[in-house]
Amino acid sequence: MGNSTKKRVIRGWTGWMTLCLAFSGAGAAVDANAAGAESRDSKGFRSTLVDSESPNVSPDSGYRSELERIWLMPGASLDARGQGIRRRALALGASNLDSPARALIADMGDEGFLARRQWAVTLAPDLPLAHGAVGSAYWREGEYGKALRHYNESFLSIPRHLEASVWLVGSLLMILAGVLICGSLAFILIEGFLGFARAAHDLGDLISDRMPSFARAALVFSALGVPLLLGEGLLGVGLIFLVMGVMYGGTLDRTVLALAGMGLVVGLYPCLEGSGKLLMSLNADPVASASLALIRGSETPQQLALLLEAERDNDSLVDRTLAVRARRRGADEEAARRFREILGRDSTDQFALTILGNMAFEAGDTEAAIAAYERGRRSGGESAELMFDLSQAYAKVFRMGDGEFAMARAQQINGSAVAEFIGLDDSNFVADPPFPIAPIRSRMIAAASGRPLADAVLKVLAPGRLGEEPRFLAGGLALAFLVGLLAQGRFEHASRCLRCGRRICARCDGEIWSSDLCGACHHLFYKPEETDPMLREARIEVLQARENRLEKTGVIASILLPGVAGMRAQRPDLAFASLLLFMAALLFVVWQEGVVPDPLAVGAGGTFALGVAAVLVSVVYLGVLFSSLISWRRR
Ligand SMILES: [Zn+2]
Ligand SMILES: [Zn+2]
Structure with a gap:
């Protein structure tokens, strides 16, 4: 099984690499790359002595257009070429000339560095790369205010540029898909995991109330293995966790679990497919x-x-x-x-x-x-x-x-x-x-299809029937939810004593006080006259030490692991929010340069925007973490 999983993962990555290659290839194909334009450019300069006698281009002169002829005008200064080409470009409805702009940006020579980049903006005002290049030129000179203004302009020009907007929206959809898929799945797994010990006990009681704990745990593990054996993969296991989460969670837990189920479907289908469609579109036709x-x-x-x-x-x-x-x-x-x-x-x-x-x-x-x-x-x-x-x-x-x-x-x-x-x-x-x-x-x-990308991801997460069609996944999730809901009121749940952590079960224990307090603790705290004062004091000391220890590890875990703080405060909504935000911050950092390579159009503005998004999301994440910790204190 390990081998086949590995194969699946590799296949998923192959799909991914194909996408990246397709996208960068599209960028190069849609617009001749800067290096190519530059080599033509320098050729133009070198040929000054040879063909300076042919100022009027004939349609067959070898130039692709009049604009290229002006741009490659031998011996002319940058300003003269820039003014000439801009004027003719406006006359010809070519107000955005990406290629010469890219060639200007690619030239890293110190002399006229900023001026070249400003000309790039003039020639291609809709090209985000050009605004970003001016921004970084200012940054280099220590003029940070101007630099930030141009980075901002670079971001604002993205919607006006086809390749750049496709890159940005495709990348954002991919990040959203990643956030929804990973965040929702993680929440379902956490909720199910919290019900694990109780489910193990209750399931064991069905067979025999004298079953040892390890056998009970093995029972639940084998239930978890069923979807794996059926070839349903991680999402199949997720369904069992969803059943346990719904069965042992409160009303708020169930509401948030329903949201997480929807998030999973939305992330896997519309978001992932839309992202793939956009990212594949540049060379689909x-x-x-x-x-x-x-x-x-x-x-x-x-x-x-x-x-x-x-x-x-x-x-x-x-x-x-x-x-x-x-x-x-x-x-x-x-x-x-x-x-x-x-x-x-x-x-x-x-x-x-x-x-x-x-x-x-x-x-x-x-x-x-x-x-x-x-x-x-x-x-x-x-x-x-x-x-x-x-x-x-x-x-x-x-x-x-x-x-x-x-x-x-x-x-x-x-x-x-x-x-x-x-x-x-x-x-x-x-x-x-x-x-x-x-x-x-x-x-x-x-002309583009997002299926290949969605299929590559589904092959890893849900290689079986669940991944075949959206309605199968939605149906599976709904069914698991329903099973959990129906089973939930049908039997006495095992629970845990909040004071000492001992398991409480109406079937196995002779006397039961409440689902939060075991019999021993009930006597200890509420019937002090029935206990020996010496023993009582010692016992309370032990319990106090346990509580302190738990609190310390709890706080550390809350800070280190997203979602823990919310679950400890019995606020599954905050836990889910912090899982989503944590994933978002992570993906914004991982994909700071975009999900696929920049099609030579976005430049610093895109990285800047994704970096700003990462910072904003992290701040909100810290806010949610903080309010989870506070709401645990108030409990
Ligand atoms: Zn107890
Ligand atoms: Zn029991």
């Missing part, structure tokens, strides 16, 4: 990944080939991506044809209408541009770029009132983007809308 890479300006030749191949499938994402590619390479005729084809399929496509309008505007045909913008506005509503472009076109034909109105609308919709457009101070500037990322995200998530 190769076409969507290729499309995202191209939009970010970092597609590999293989990804481009994949997109060109998928062109035949009438895939609207592919059509749009290839149209944008043509636009970014300066292949105007091809771009116009492709955008017109998109309009042919959906005449209200605002994205295509805005870009066609911009191409007309740039070609000097302002009337055609206005017609396209107005059509886009009527069919698809207003976007900041569309309204800004419209106001630029109105200004060209001296429709000042309309132009001001359109500009005001644009500023209402996205003030900061429009402020940057206005800052360029160019009456010939129009901006393409950014490529819609939401359809890519939903395609990726739809």
